[in-house]
Amino acid sequence: MTLVRVRRQGNSTVVTLAQEIVDQAKLNDGDLIEERIDSKGRIVLEAVTTQPRISPKMAKAIKTAARDKRLVLNRLAEHDRK
């Protein structure tokens, strides 16, 4: 458990996340976090899992390629495992 300080920065109230929290939660620059107060009055920060933004054409191409080349991909994965 780490203690962090609440700061005023201009008109905003800011808290800096400890690095171990960032690492454990696997947060990346630009990720969305939902913030709320739970029934016990705790501040909850929850990472929002967004679906990747891919065009339908791209998504179809990816699925088709993976399906058509499944045997090759499995062979390559097998090779990695050795």
Next chain:
Amino acid sequence: MEIEYPDRDAALAAYAEAMEIPFEQARDALLKDDQLESALARPRNAAAYESADLARQAATLFWGMTSDHPFQPSPL
């Protein structure tokens, strides 16, 4: 014919599909973000600066991805 270039999300989705893992795990498997971005930029650069055709553009992307290894090897 309009060429559609894969972006970071597309690369992650392709990795997830190829490795048969969820999309979130693909993000974890990404070791070198800069190298992924630079590999993804190659085909467009080749088109702009070398007048590369579609095959050559695809080859530059393939080259960038395989020589830079932005993803970690299979953990399986």
